Amino acid sequence: MKNLFIALFLVAFSITATAQEKTTVTTVALEQTKGAFTQKELTLKEGTYVFQVSNNNAAPEVGFVLVKAGDDASNPANHIKEAYVTEVVKLGETESTSQVTLAKGTYTYFCPLNHTPQYTLQVE
Template sequence: MKRSLIIAALLIGFSAIGFAQQKEATVIKLDQTPGEFVTKELTLKPGKYIFEVTNKGVDHEVGFVIAPVKDGKEGDHIKAGYLSKAIKDGEKGSSKVVNLAAGTYNYFCPLNPTPHYKIVVKE
């Protein structure tokens, strides 16, 4: 019984932490249509973001990727930026909280596929 109470308390605590992190993050809503994102470039301040992507008319599942760009080269994907699952037409999905520092990033869909669009993060 004591062990069950401890496990329940831990689960509630972790859920509360996840909810608090989401409340601290700004939600960026992006629509994907066949072959492209509607929003072509983002300028953001350094901080925490959740990317919410809606599939609007793409007849197959779509995803979302963010990668830093340094010296003109795209780096490794930011795994927290992945959607929790690939989304079908009419559905939406969200990333985890992504902490973006000042710099340049690209976002794109590897499944649609779309061009690589720019995110500029600056004060």
């Protein structure tokens, strides 16, 4: 009976420990100036990220759009919604996205409000 109790305890502890494992989230800081991101290309490892976007006199409001390369970036249905900033970024401010999990591949990022070019984000 004692061995059964110990076994049940270990199973319960194992399940609790697994449930408490946390995903590592890395923050990527991006800065926008008038008509451009200062980071022209990014290379990241597969994982979970939060993008912090700063508005350095770029425009009254800026944002952030991330799409899988090859998808039509002008179609909002192709945007990775978690990668939108939670609020538009006003002059001199910084805002963040939700957590975005990126698989290996190539992505494109840009700001439709500040009319930046489309830049490459490579996930290895």
